[in-house]
Amino acid sequence: MSQLDRIKYPHDLRQLKVDDLPEVARELREFIIDVVSTKEGHLGASLGVVELTLALHYVFNTPEDKLIWDVGHQAYGHKILTGRKGNFHTNRQLGGVSGFPKRDESKYDDFGTGHSSTSISAILGMAIAAQLKNMPDRHHIAVIGDASIASGMAFEGLNHGGVTDCNILIVLNDNAIGIDPSVGALKKYLTNVKKGTAKEENIFECLNFKYSGPIDGHDLPALVTELNSLKEHSGPKLLHVITTKGKGLKKAEEDQVTYHAPGRFNKLTGEREKNSAEQFPAKYQDVFGHTIVELAKNNDKIVGITPAMPTGSSLKYMMKELPQRAFDVGIAEQHAVTLAAGMTIEGFSVFCNIYSTFLQRAYDQVIHDVALQNLPVIFCLDRSGLVGEDGATHHGLYDIAYLRCIPNLIIFAPMNEQELRNIMYTAQFGLSHPIAIRYPRGRGVLTEWRQPFEQIEIGSSETLQEGTDVAVLSIGHIGNSVVEAIKEIDQPNKVGHFNMRFVKPLDHSLLTKIFEEYPHILTVEDGCKMGGFGSAVLEYANEKGFSKRVKILGVDDTIIGHGTVEQLKQKAEIDVTTIKNQINSLIHAQQPSS
Ligand SMILES: Cc1ncc(C[n+]2csc(CCOP(=O)(O)OP(=O)(O)O)c2C)c(N)n1
Numbered sequence: 001m002s003q004l005d006r007i008k009y010p011h012d013l014r015q016l017k018v019d020d021l022p023e024v025a026r027e028l029r030e031f032i033i034d035v036v037s038t039k040e041g042h043l044g045a046s047l048g049v050v051e052l053t054l055a056l057h058y059v060f061n062t063p064e065d066k067l068i069w070d071v072g073h074q075a076y077g078h079k080i081l082t083g084r085k086g087n088f089h090t091n092r093q094l095g096g097v098s099g100f101p102k103r104d105e106s107k108y109d110d111f112g113t114g115h116s117s118t119s120i121s122a123i124l125g126m127a128i129a130a131q132l133k134n135m136p137d138r139h140h141i142a143v144i145g146d147a148s149i150a151s152g153m154a155f156e157g158l159n160h161g162g163v164t165d166c167n168i169l170i171v172l173n174d175n176a177i178g179i180d181p182s183v184g185a186l187k188k189y190l191t192n193v194k195k196g197t198a199k200e201e202n203i204f205e206c207l208n209f210k211y212s213g214p215i216d217g218h219d220l221p222a223l224v225t226e227l228n229s230l231k232e233h234s235g236p237k238l239l240h241v242i243t244t245k246g247k248g249l250k251k252a253e254e255d256q257v258t259y260h261a262p263g264r265f266n267k268l269t270g271e272r273e274k275n276s277a278e279q280f281p282a283k284y285q286d287v288f289g290h291t292i293v294e295l296a297k298n299n300d301k302i303v304g305i306t307p308a309m310p311t312g313s314s315l316k317y318m319m320k321e322l323p324q325r326a327f328d329v330g331i332a333e334q335h336a337v338t339l340a341a342g343m344t345i346e347g348f349s350v351f352c353n354i355y356s357t358f359l360q361r362a363y364d365q366v367i368h369d370v371a372l373q374n375l376p377v378i379f380c381l382d383r384s385g386l387v388g389e390d391g392a393t394h395h396g397l398y399d400i401a402y403l404r405c406i407p408n409l410i411i412f413a414p415m416n417e418q419e420l421r422n423i424m425y426t427a428q429f430g431l432s433h434p435i436a437i438r439y440p441r442g443r444g445v446l447t448e449w450r451q452p453f454e455q456i457e458i459g460s461s462e463t464l465q466e467g468t469d470v471a472v473l474s475i476g477h478i479g480n481s482v483v484e485a486i487k488e489i490d491q492p493n494k495v496g497h498f499n500m501r502f503v504k505p506l507d508h509s510l511l512t513k514i515f516e517e518y519p520h521i522l523t524v525e526d527g528c529k530m531g532g533f534g535s536a537v538l539e540y541a542n543e544k545g546f547s548k549r550v551k552i553l554g555v556d557d558t559i560i561g562h563g564t565v566e567q568l569k570q571k572a573e574i575d576v577t578t579i580k581n582q583i584n585s586l587i588h589a590q591q592p593s594s
């Protein structure tokens with residue numbers, strides 16, 4: 001039995017001598033590599049904090065002491081040491097262990113994470129509560145990365161924490177990289193601290209934190225000594241540790257961007273599995289990434305912005321080819337939106353690419369800084385709909401609902417790659433309103449997407465087929481599932497299919513015709529039902545006095561967890577089979593009386 005096998009919970013770890021810990025670290029790293037190499041997931045971040053994870057659980061009395069992992073993609077070691085080693089092979093799979101800390105999964109997961117930069121506020125909340133509850137001996141630790149600490153919310157937490165006497169320890173895990181290399185003035189400052197050339201005053205000390213470090217985050221005895229010493233100091237503290245993302249797997253250390261989440265790989269060599277069908281259909285993100293370069297080469301007013309996702313959004317192509325006009329602003333969604341607003345005022349066509357789930361953080365900026373001033377920012381919302389294995393924290397299910405209620409905003413969802421290109425082409429000339437273009441994670445449907453551009457009329461839909469009994473109104477990529485479903489039914493000529501394209505403005509003349517001509521109406525979307533596209537159709541029908549029933553297929557008012565996109569679509573009942581069954585049952589339903 002290995003050392004690691006003997007550790008079911010941190011209590012077992014604490015029985016070991018410090019000298020035993022490096023061997024546990026070796027085994028833990030090997031175990032993470034072993035599982036992630038076949039089951040996939042986030043790799044580099046967890047490999048980088050193996051020693052830190054062991055040291056924290058060794059020194060502190062978890063779960064009585066509170067420990068929060070910012071983002072949580074680096075918490076695999078934590079999960080394995082806290083009762084989940086046996087199940088870890090189910091990581092990110094349907095019904096299995098979540099890829100992020102989750103309160104209902106373990107009492108060791110003190111706070112649910114997934115989105116970055118929340119840990120300092122949350123741990124401070126717990127620490128203030130401990131004071132109010134007269135629990136002076138409890139320790140409160142947040143581990144946060146160098147990219148995540150540069151985000152506004154983290155600063156807000158530090159700013160507050162520094163004027164308290166709370167027992168909090170912020171561990172800054174500095175590996176100089178986020179998913180892509182870290183950016184910004186703080187990154188430069190931290191680099192100077194590491195080189196020993198920072199100005200006299202330490203930024204964290206100025207904020208009233210007891211600063212210690214930088215120390216080598218892979219040196220277990222040093223970590224244990226430092227943490228034990230910090231444990232004796234009450235009040236706000238920050239420990240700066242230097243780690244290497246991907247530590248222990250050569251390829252992951254050498255190519256940290258790819259090995260953030262590398263997919264399957266050979267656990268001995270680190271070599272990634274080759275996917276022979278990698279070319280077509282193209283990923284939507286790449287269609288965006290290549291198209292913005294193509295457009296920007298002919299239009300010097302085009303600017304691209306990403307908050308810390310150059311690789312995920314594929315803005316990296318523009319950053320390489322037109323670096324003066326493509327900006328990675330770090331994990332700063334709020335700033336990204338308002339920055340875009342400012343540039344738009346100066347006459348630029350700004351494509352602000354933000355994952356649907358991360359735009360949630362910049363909601364007020366979308367309303368206050370963009371929509372109220374009717375600035376024609378072009379939002380590209382990647383990863384809309386169900387994203388799969390990242391699960392609940394990352395699904396882009398709410399954007400239609402949260403954007404639809406904002407005046408001035410146009411909302412468009414392409415059904416395929418060409419529609420994405422065409423709307424980008426259309427928007428670059430400057431619309432009279434801001435626009436949100438939502439598209440999913442993954443691949444489109446076309447074998448040839450680089451076709452000549454065509455302008456799209458705002459508010460126009462596309463009739464894919466006319467029918468007699470059921471009108472299916474789809475929005476975006478999920479329309480392709482409707483096409484498949486119609487192919488599978490016995491009487492396809494009874495079905496009309498309309499690719500609505502715009503959630504806002506809706507194609508009112510088409511809707512009127514549909515309500516007048518079709519006995520049954522079905523709407524299909526890959527977002528939440530409440531306030532979504534189907535709701536918009538219903539509101540229109542209600543306003544115009546159409547009393548026909550509208551059946552809405554979308555995601556119910558419930559949390560959808562992790563699994564493959566296909567499994568989750570089935571669970572949410574927006575998969576091809578459900579669509580087919582719904583159409584069939586409407587074909588066979590009685591004609592409504594009005
Ligand atoms: C609000 C938000 N924006 C973007 C992301 C996507 N994201 C996940 S991890 C990550 C980088 C985090 O870097 P860092 O904090 O340095 O941690 P490391 O991966 O280096 O351990 C980013 C940008 C996110 N999870 N949350």
Ligand SMILES: CC(=O)[C@@H](O)[C@H](O)COP(=O)(O)O
Nearest residue numbers: 071073114179312383390441
């Ligand atoms: C942890 C995190 O937020 C990111 O790493 C996210 O998992 C990226 O998602 P994509 O794989 O869809 O780019």
Ligand SMILES: [Mg+2]
Nearest residue numbers: 145146177178
């Ligand atoms: Mg980092």
